[in-house]
Amino acid sequence: MPVTLKDVAAAAGYSVTTTSRALGGYDDVNEQTRERIITVARELGYQPNMLARQLQAQRAETIGLVIPQAAHQPDDDFFSLLMKGISYVASQHQFDLLISSQLTPQDELRAYQRIAGGRRVDGVIVARTMHDDPRIAYLQRNNYPFVVSGRSAPDEPDDFPFVDADSESGIRQVVAHFIDYGHEHIGFISSPPELAYTPYRLAGYQHALADADLPYREDYVAHGDMQQESGQKAAADLLARHPQMTAIVASNDAMAIGAMAAVQAAGKQVGVDMALGGFDDIPLARHITPDLTTVRQPIYRIGELVAEMLIQIINGEPPEQTGILLEPKLIIRASSGQPLAI
Amino acid sequence: MPVTLKDVAAAAGYSVTTTSRALGGYDDVNEQTRERIITVARELGYQPNMLARQLQAQRAETIGLVIPQAAHQPDDDFFSLLMKGISYVASQHQFDLLISSQLTPQDELRAYQRIAGGRRVDGVIVARTMHDDPRIAYLQRNNYPFVVSGRSAPDEPDDFPFVDADSESGIRQVVAHFIDYGHEHIGFISSPPELAYTPYRLAGYQHALADADLPYREDYVAHGDMQQESGQKAAADLLARHPQMTAIVASNDAMAIGAMAAVQAAGKQVGVDMALGGFDDIPLARHITPDLTTVRQPIYRIGELVAEMLIQIINGEPPEQTGILLEPKLIIRASSGQPLAI
DNA sequence: TTAAGGCTCCGAAACGTTTCGGATTACACA
DNA sequence: TGTGTAATCCGAAACGTTTCGGAGCCTTAA
Numbered sequence: 001m002p003v004t005l006k007d008v009a010a011a012a013g014y015s016v017t018t019t020s021r022a023l024g025g026y027d028d029v030n031e032q033t034r035e036r037i038i039t040v041a042r043e044l045g046y047q048p049n050m051l052a053r054q055l056q057a058q059r060a061e062t063i064g065l066v067i068p069q070a071a072h073q074p075d076d077d078f079f080s081l082l083m084k085g086i087s088y089v090a091s092q093h094q095f096d097l098l099i100s101s102q103l104t105p106q107d108e109l110r111a112y113q114r115i116a117g118g119r120r121v122d123g124v125i126v127a128r129t130m131h132d133d134p135r136i137a138y139l140q141r142n143n144y145p146f147v148v149s150g151r152s153a154p155d156e157p158d159d160f161p162f163v164d165a166d167s168e169s170g171i172r173q174v175v176a177h178f179i180d181y182g183h184e185h186i187g188f189i190s191s192p193p194e195l196a197y198t199p200y201r202l203a204g205y206q207h208a209l210a211d212a213d214l215p216y217r218e219d220y221v222a223h224g225d226m227q228q229e230s231g232q233k234a235a236a237d238l239l240a241r242h243p244q245m246t247a248i249v250a251s252n253d254a255m256a257i258g259a260m261a262a263v264q265a266a267g268k269q270v271g272v273d274m275a276l277g278g279f280d281d282i283p284l285a286r287h288i289t290p291d292l293t294t295v296r297q298p299i300y301r302i303g304e305l306v307a308e309m310l311i312q313i314i315n316g317e318p319p320e321q322t323g324i325l326l327e328p329k330l331i332i333r334a335s336s337g338q339p340l341a342i
Numbered sequence: 343m344p345v346t347l348k349d350v351a352a353a354a355g356y357s358v359t360t361t362s363r364a365l366g367g368y369d370d371v372n373e374q375t376r377e378r379i380i381t382v383a384r385e386l387g388y389q390p391n392m393l394a395r396q397l398q399a400q401r402a403e404t405i406g407l408v409i410p411q412a413a414h415q416p417d418d419d420f421f422s423l424l425m426k427g428i429s430y431v432a433s434q435h436q437f438d439l440l441i442s443s444q445l446t447p448q449d450e451l452r453a454y455q456r457i458a459g460g461r462r463v464d465g466v467i468v469a470r471t472m473h474d475d476p477r478i479a480y481l482q483r484n485n486y487p488f489v490v491s492g493r494s495a496p497d498e499p500d501d502f503p504f505v506d507a508d509s510e511s512g513i514r515q516v517v518a519h520f521i522d523y524g525h526e527h528i529g530f531i532s533s534p535p536e537l538a539y540t541p542y543r544l545a546g547y548q549h550a551l552a553d554a555d556l557p558y559r560e561d562y563v564a565h566g567d568m569q570q571e572s573g574q575k576a577a578a579d580l581l582a583r584h585p586q587m588t589a590i591v592a593s594n595d596a597m598a599i600g601a602m603a604a605v606q607a608a609g610k611q612v613g614v615d616m617a618l619g620g621f622d623d624i625p626l627a628r629h630i631t632p633d634l635t636t637v638r639q640p641i642y643r644i645g646e647l648v649a650e651m652l653i654q655i656i657n658g659e660p661p662e663q664t665g666i667l668l669e670p671k672l673i674i675r676a677s678s679g680q681p682l683a684i
Numbered sequence: 685t686t687a688a689g690g691c692t693c694c695g696a697a698a699c700g701t702t703t704c705g706g707a708t709t710a711c712a713c714a
Numbered sequence: 715t716g717t718g719t720a721a722t723c724c725g726a727a728a729c730g731t732t733t734c735g736g737a738g739c740c741t742t743a744a
Contacts, residue, residue, distance in 0.1 A: 005730065015693070016731085016732095017694050020732060020733090021732090021733090028691075028693080030691080030693085033693085045459075047456070047459030048460060049397075049460055049461050049729085051402065051729085051731090053460075054731090055391075055729090056698075056731045057731085072426060091445060099425075099429055099439040113389055115392075118389050118395075119344070120393065284625065359725075362703090363703090370723080371722070372722060393699085394700035394702090394729090396701090397700085397729050399702075399729085
């Protein structure tokens with residue numbers, strides 16, 4: 001039904017080859033012929049079949065991103081922002097973006113195989129890296145172009161291109177800031193152990209304490225799943241067990257906001273009786289009351305950088321540096337409260 | 343370099359046809375043969391080339407979405423939410439989502455032509471409809487499957503599948519709510535005239551006034567571009583010109599939040615000296631202080647419905663109803679303030 | 685007069701699948 | 715012995731492009 005090159009060729013009275021070359025701008029076709037062919041093509045409303053073209057060119061001009069189940073909450077900002085950064089850069093390079101949402105981790109790996117192995121995309125972006133991430137193993141093994149938003153865990157090789165914010169430094173900054181304010185009993189709400197950045201963030205907490213000669217107490221660390229509710233539960237738990245605690249740092253903003261609710265539910269006031277800090281600086285952090293002290297991770301920018309690197313790799317221009325570690329910035333807001341009187 | 347069906351066939355000692363049929367689960371191949379072929383395919387790490395498959399099947403199992411420049415602000419929630427709804431449903435039906443970000447409206451139309459005309463996707467979703475939208479004209483003319491998130495303007499035909507929230511009813515509800523609270527001088531920050539829903543929202547404002555026998559004053563209407571700053575400017579303008587104004591309704595939440603800033607800058611207090619209402623109920627509306635009275639438009643749900651309809655159409659099952667108009671829900675929050683004393 | 689070269693054009697192959705329409709073999713049955 | 719049938723396999727065409735390698739013709743120069 002759709003009009004093909006063959007139709008245009010027939011209507012114009014030339015071969016398919018010449019028609020293709022005329023439309024393609026080659027100079028071995030007579031100018032009048034070209035004009036005639038272009039006219040006919042336009043009249044017929046010819047649109048080249050991208051699939052056929054890509055198959056022949058062995059190139060899709062497309063990058064892929066697989067979105068995990070976990071990012072499906074309507075209020076998860078991380079992937080939305082990352083995607084905007086990616087798609088903006090992609091569009092500048094005339095690339096499209098293929099999104100494959102998947103509901104289970106197994107589906108996720110299969111999606112990468114289908115998409116990258118099936119040549120639907122020229123390269124993929126891997127986000128939310130896990131410990132021993134099978135996706136990275138697969139992509140490396142098959143030599144498919146990819147860039148990681150995130151990093152591998154400290155005990156793993158990181159011989160692949162990635163862009164990440166420095167988790168260790170980020171958490172260290174918030175904790176140091178609270179120590180600076182005079183806090184000595186600071187709780188930490190950690191992320192799930194399977195996430196690759198978890199050890200870095202925990203190390204940031206530990207190092208900040210060590211720098212100030214404060215003891216690291218394992219019972220000051222609670223665990224959440226990055227969702228708001230888990231932060232609330234973790235904070236409630238910490239408060240109940242350690243009434244002397246005056247500050248809590250969470251591994252991300254969502255959990256910090258959950259913690260806010262827990263603090264208020266315990267009859268304490270955030271920024272007065274209890275200092276609170278997060279990580280990410282999602283848009284909400286600025287708008288909630290009291291607004292949240294956090295560490296700004298430039299997610300949109302990371303998306304841009306990741307896409308930039310991937311397209312370079314696809315184009316056969318390996319980027320100068322394979323691993324980019326961005327320094328996150330401490331943003332002090334009302335949830336810090338005032339320095340404690342001594 | 344990648345392993346193809348031909349490689350598997352050669353390694354297994356069968357023809358390409360048999361190999362294809364073995365892998366495809368057809369019953370005219372001997373069970374032992376099938377097992378042998380499957381084993382070989384696995385050993386070689388065979389991944390079918392999706393492009394070739396799609397070309398042959400004349401079907402991409404993919405739906406397309408073009409993201410306009412306007413949605414590129416990191417804090418634009420609308421498209422992020424819509425996309426999550428779409429991609430969730432798409433994944434349930436084993437469809438992928440092709441995103442094409444475009445920077446100018448002309449590029450946008452070209453992107454639809456490339457994507458739909460070029461058979462990269464089986465159907466597309468059109469969002470943020472304009473007056474006399476050329477994308478809809480193009481898609482209709484070429485009989486490409488598509489569903490619109492939004493609606494055509496009141497003076498245009500709407501003989502195509504769409505899902506939209508009832509803009510007229512939504513704005514009417516907020517305005518009526520303020521009238522109910524005793525306000526008589528209510529301003530309106532309208533959306534740009536080229537957007538298809540603008541006349542509906544304006545009509546909602548007018549009808550609510552008429553229902554209460556309040557006069558419609560054209561100078562009570564300001565215009566914005568849906569961005570936060572424009573709402574701030576529009577509100578500042580209204581406040582300066584009409585000191586008697588006690589309430590402002592904006593065409594979307596972003597502009598209402600901008601208006602909040604303007605009201606505060608004018609030394610007035612939102613929810614006390616000035617009632618404020620928006621439209622959308624973006625996540626921020628709930629978290630800002632004071633939290634914003636608005637009309638909830640189920641964007642995520644609209645994305646789901648739109649995708650559901652599109653996939654039905656692609657599968658040749660025309661949906662029972664072509665136009666779905668969702669009733670938005672008034673959400674009363676602190677920015678409404680208290681009913682005025684009479 | 686002929687060879688060389690430039691200008692236009694085109695047939696066929698290739699990209700990697702799926703599918704249509706047989707072909708071959710073995711076996712049972714008349 | 716010949717025929718029908720089921721089981722198993724395969725060649726070739728098709729999807730719509732691009733590209734390789736030439737072919738034909740006309741002009742120019744030796």
